[in-house]
Amino acid sequence: MGNCSCKETHIGHYCNHCVPEKFGLDCEFDCPEGCTTCDLNGNCTLCYPGYHGSKMCKCSNRCLDNKCDKWTGRCERCKPFFKWPCENCVDGKYGKNCERDCPDNCFSCLSETNCTKCKNGFYGINCNFTCSNENCINSCSPGYYGQNCKRRCYNTCNLCTSFTECHSCKDGFWGYQCENKCPENCSNNRCQINQSCVSYLPGFYGQFCNLTCPQNCMDSCTISGACNNCKHGYHGNRCNETCSERCLQDYCLMNGNCEQCTSGFYGTQCERTCPSQCLECTDESLCNSCINGYFGRNCSQQCGYCKDNTSCNINTGHCEQCADDMYGSKF
Structure with a gap:
């Protein structure tokens, strides 16, 4: 029996498979960006480095060199000005890409008008007040105040103008005298002067990080409790709905649409039956x-x-x- 050559878009002993990056009945379509191989519906089955999941799921723009885990999307390393796990900015930076500098007198901030910690010598919500000569924080080390910096601030206070008036707390504390502990589920043990968390530990949400994300959330949820991603087999804002049993391997998108159907079915949720053959x-x-x-x-x-x-x-x-x-x- 003689051998034949495959068309340039086909491979395999019987030329019945598509070359990488192609799909379709005659391998006439291009797979989505980032796919090495994809199925007949155009869903990725193998991703190039820098992509994860199915379809065109690119790594977060916070990932260094666009490298992340191909299934979870977690960055291998962070881009400059992000601190691990690449969710928050380093001290002194803020903004979507952490490209903006905090106001001059802020040690760390959430925005141009919301400092979370002041540099030595300054106090106030926006760190826009200079400490007076009587309260010479300007030349005092953190934790001290007064003339010649001989007086100690309250032990959980970082910057103060008197023993009872603190303007910047040590990490882990909040309040007028920094007498209160931050909620235990605040990420990096940091909270604002009103007790609300600067960011959250995975699995918690709410102003004070005291609420547990729905059980089927994948890692994290928003401040309102909506899941960012669902565990395998679930969908919905709170991941409380199960994927259709006709979804291949019980996998579906957040909106309930199947990534791929089991044999014999089609439709966004695989609700329709294919012809009998x-x-x-x-x-x-x-x-x-x-x-x-x-x-x-x-x-x-x-x-x-x-x-x-x-x-x-x-x-x-x-x-x-x-x-x-x-x-x-x-x-």
């Missing part, structure tokens, strides 16, 4: 693959004398192998 289909009139012995647009035509009822080309009906004592492409 189809293994996979795009709609009721276009099959992507047929059960052995059938071919055609809707798998309604029977293959010829293929060996042991093996499959034939879905478009042409040509057998992959002929039955014993038979030859030719089809009959």
Whole structure:
């Protein structure tokens, strides 16, 4: 038996697979950006470095060199001005990409008008007040105040103008005298002067990080308790709805749409049934693959004398192998 050459878009012993980055019945379509290989519906099955999950899920723009875990999306390393786990800015920076400098007198901030910690010598919500000569913080080390810096601030206070008037707390404390501990679930043990967390530990939400994210959230949720991502098999804002059993491997998007359907079904939630001879289909009139012995647009035509009822080309009906004592492409 002679050998034949595959078309440039096909590979495999019988030329029945697409080359990387191609998909479709005749391998005529390009996979989404970032995919090495994808299925007949255009869903990624293997990603290039810098991409994760299915479809076109790119790494966070906070990841250094666009490198992250291909399934969870967690950065391998952070870009400059982000601190691990690449969710918050380093001290002195703020903004979407942490590219903006905090006001001159802020040690750390959330915005141009919201300092979370002042530099030595300054106090106030925006760190815009200079300490007086009587309260010479300007030249005092953190934790001291008064002339010649001989007086100690309250032990949890970082900057003060008197023993009872603190303007910047040590990490982990809040209040007028920094007498209160930050909620235990605040990330990096940091909270604002009103007790609200600067950022949250994974699994918690709410102004004071005292509420637990829904149990099926993947790692984290928003301040309102909506999940950022769901665990396998769940969807919805709070991940409290199960994916359709017709979703392949019970995997679906946050909106409940299936990434890929189990054999014999199609539709956004795989709610529709393919024609009877189809293994996979795009709609009721276009099959992507047929059960052995059938071919055609809707798998309604029977293959010829293929060996042991093996499959034939879905478009042409040509057998992959002929039955014993038979030859030719089809009959």
